[in-house]
Amino acid sequence: MKHPLPARPTHLCVLRLSALGDVCNLVPTVRALQRQWPELRITWIIGKGEHSLLSGLSGVEFIVYDKASGFSGMRALWRELGDRRFDVLLHMQQALRASALSLGVKAEVRIGYDKARSKDWQHWFTHRQLEPHPRAHVLESFMDFARALGVDPAITGCPEWNLPIPETAYAEASRLTGETAYALISPCANPRLRNFRNWSAEGYATVIEHLWTQYGLKTLLSGGSSSQEREMGERIRALAASEAVIDAIGKSSLKGLLALIDRADVVIAPDSGPVHMANALGTPTVGLYATTNPDRAAPYGWRDFVVDRYPEAVRTYLHKEPDEIDWGERVRHPDAMALIQAEDVIERLDVLLASRPDATTMEPPHEV
DSSP: OOOOOOOOOOOOEEEOOHHHHHHHHHHHHHHHHHHHTTEEEEEEEEEHHHHHHTTOTTTEEEEEOOGGGHHHHHHHHHHTTOOEEEEEEOOOOHHHHHHHHHTTTTEEEEEEETTTOTTTTTGGGGGGEEETTTTTOOHHHHHHHHHHHTTOOOHOOOOOOOOOHHHHHHHHHHHEEEETTTEEEEOOOOOTOOOOOOOOOOHHHHHHHHHHHOOEEEEEEEEOOOOOHHHHHHHHHHOOOOOGGEEEETTTOHHHHHHHHHHHHHHEESSSHHHHHHHHOOEEEEEEEEEOOHHHHOOGGGGGGOOHHHHHIIIIIIIIGGGSSTTTTTOOOOTTGGOOHHHHHHHHHHHHTTTOGGGOOOOOOOOO
């Protein structure tokens, strides 16, 4: 017997710990729930870094779980929840660690993915599963949770973010850029084992030269402080004109990065958090995709401007046709991103920048 769903939930728990791009893609689901039920209380269990990105999101109580804290952190979180009982738990993280964490969340009904989309036995930890939605974009997969609760389809069809960016973040961005017009390149994806999402320093340098000579746009390099990101930044700077580059790698907070993205004329990056942050802010975005399927994970509002070499990578390195592999399967080959040519990126950029106002007349953007 299925657990009944509440007709009008009063307190709902979202469980999604990571990653930066995914939590950005989840925000429209939260907004859809809030529009359907303005009085709904929403508690979101979230990762530490992801919270620093979304902190201040209106109408949401965050409870932070630091994955590095292990089981002791889980027990601390369960104590923080105390005797709270939710009408619904939206179990939106397909990972065994998240499922273990969910055991300490008291809820009348627990909703998870359908078996086709579930991983790590998630369906064992839920009462109800979503209706199947094959070949769904990540944002649409999250929105399926709102639809399962009966949220008006007209509401779920209009993604809304309204991410909070404080004035201190804009001040941080201004210290790095001044009043200069710029494009933002975030060259590196998460340095996880066998990720292989990064493009070449030579390709980025060619794009930087085009932006500088054709549009008078400097390029701001963004990223974290890992050795991989710093080394990539150094390689790009060695190949590009010094006056065309602002090196901000390792120099901004996540809120500061949001402000930098909001002020940028365009963002260029592989499949990583910054393309989804840019999408959430409405900043024109060129995503670079060869190892991940853009139909599933491209920046949602800028899918037409993705440089897509995923089908070619599947054929070249998996020796199959795209429709012969699982939806969203990654091409884990170190040479796959080399299928992207600088001319591909420049062509997408030229389309996006064709209607760009002259940089000298542009007014600073207002807070989102």
